[in-house]
Amino acid sequence: MTYHYINLSYLNKMAGDDIETQRTLLIMLFEELSAAIPQMQGYLEKEQWDELKSAAHKMKSTLSFTGNAVMQEANIALWQRLSDGIYSPSLSPLLQVLTQTGPKVIEELKQASTELAG
């Protein structure tokens, strides 16, 4: 199946040929994304900058498994700005990339997981 929003080459490499590990990673990944992105949105709205920075840092590792370059770059830019102490409206468009693309990525991760199970 062709995916538009994910590239699982890194995930597959890390999991080796172990289908079960691949599937476990996929499930962990979409669960992680499903929880983390709304959480980050909440931090932004409440201006909890330290929490948002910490979440963006964690998201760097998470997103490397999805292979979605746009989300990765947006998240790195978000984390970089927070690290530089830039707390401004400019963070919002970056997080928007995550909130808008995230569901599509999650959807495709679920599909990939289902495909592996099948």
Next chain:
Amino acid sequence: MIYKSHSGLEDFSRVLLIEDDTSYARLVELMLNESELFRCEVVNCTTLEAGMATLENDDNFAVVLLDLSLPDSTGFATLESLLTRFPNQNIIVLTGLDDEAIGVSAVKAGAQDFLVKGTGILDGHLLAKTLRFSKERKQIISRLEEAQRAARLGHWECRPDHHFFFASDEVYRIFDLDPSLTTFSCDDLLSPECPLNPLLILQWKITPPQEHSEELRVRLSSGETLTMLLTCKARQDVDGGVYYRGIVQDITQQKQAEELRKARDLAEHTAKVREKVIASVSHEMRTPMNAIMGFSSLLLQTHLQPEQTKYVKSILQSSELLLDIINDILQISALQHGQLSLKSDVFELRPLLQQLHSVMHFRAMEKSLSLEIYCYDDVPDKLVGDPQRLSQVLLNLVGNALKFTDEGGVKVTVTLETHSDTQVVLHFAVMDSGIGIPEDELESIFEAFTRISDKDRFYEGIGLGLSIARMLVEEYGGRLWAESEVGAGSVFHVHWPLLIAAATPAEQSQVAGDSLHALEPARILLVEDHKLNQLVVRHLLEKKWPQLTVEIANHGDEAIQLMEKHDYALILMDLQMPVRDGYETTTYIRQHMNAPKSRVPILAMTAHIQSTVQENCRNVGINDFIMKPFEQEQLFRIIHHYLSSSHL
């Protein structure tokens, strides 16, 4: 009594005595020879003509003593003749007993002084004193004139009641007049046509004891316009008469300098404001630009018609171009204000050059150009410097070379310019077979907003790239210059100093792939809060070495608790974690736990390759690093190194 001059008089003077009475002349000479007050040599001429001929040949006389009754000239005409030919000569008139009035008139006409000849009146002391004072007075006046000339400042005095007006030579010169040819009387000033008429008008504006100053712009007969500062003081004599004294100063240069300074200050202020506005606007534009690019990328990922895809790609390309320009402006602003932070990271040169080739070879292919990059074998690979800035400079130079080349190609060579055990200066040469640059533009191309022009072509860009590249190279202590010939291509040279990176322990004992299997059973502690990373590391290691046991701690506190219960052969430590981060945990292990636990090898897992992060890690006792995202081979190699028998 010994008289000492305070005016810097020379010890010895020469006096020209124009006197037809040779016995009197001899008497004068004898009197002066005996005087300590004024030591001199006396030269005697008996006619006016002979005197003037002597002055013509030798003007080094401190004083001229002039008898008014000579064989070839008598009376006041004698003085007038001499003054006409030698207006600056210091003359003392000798008069007879009955001619004292003539002496007074002579002084008014320009003589320094007068002496009355006759026994009992002209004594040696008086003669010497008069000559000395005359010489000193003349010297002081001469210095005053020099000072006035240097300062373009003259003085004047006017006594209207006595129809007296005097102005120093410099006043005339300021008004572009020759003082030896033109002088004005008090009555002359009344005429509006008189150039010095403003000095009279100035007097009308004040009464004693007032003072007044004003600036006057005067257009001279030469066409030049001067700005003068006129100052006047009104004073009253004891007899009730009013007189005026003033100065005239040419302040044209000061005014011009002041105007230039104001213009420069204004220009600098304007430039600063402009830079600030540009930098501020650019900064503000970057955010929406990121949004445009981000959403365009998202749009591309949706189902679009081919035509729509084409449009969105155009938006993306234009946005990237615009973002590059914005970034250039922001960077040059940072460079100009010394706000660039210099980085010093460990990096590998050849992968950087490979990356350069990967990025640029598509552009070369689009124009059917070759792109070759050669790095000589003796160039060390692992270096310490700023790979991002080095890449930026090389990308700019190669990008320019491709832009201005239509046939042939671009070649990059990297050689060692100089080297020591710890540092190198690399020589990067970017050669193209492009249009070339005229010799007189080889320097100006490095100025901001300068673009290489071609009458037949338009090349995109705003002319900041080379300027930024040179500033960056110089920030890092290097040099960037160009050589070129029109039509034959260009070579851009960079000398870039870098440190040679020390090899890490893991690299010093590179192991062959097969030997990675040869490990004893061991227990490893993975301290990592990220579940996916936990799973991946555990999975990779246990699959690679089933004899290993990988235990997991979600943060530093959990790690310490586990370490108190078990011994581990190795710890893999994330740096940023909740509760207790990697730095604190390592510090605790090294400082508060007992050996052998306190000596366990700890490897940091980090996405940061900056030297500061590495230094911080080493400071707390971290042994080595594993880069994230993980590369399997790197992970296996470094863990094998630390789990080999020498470390257990």
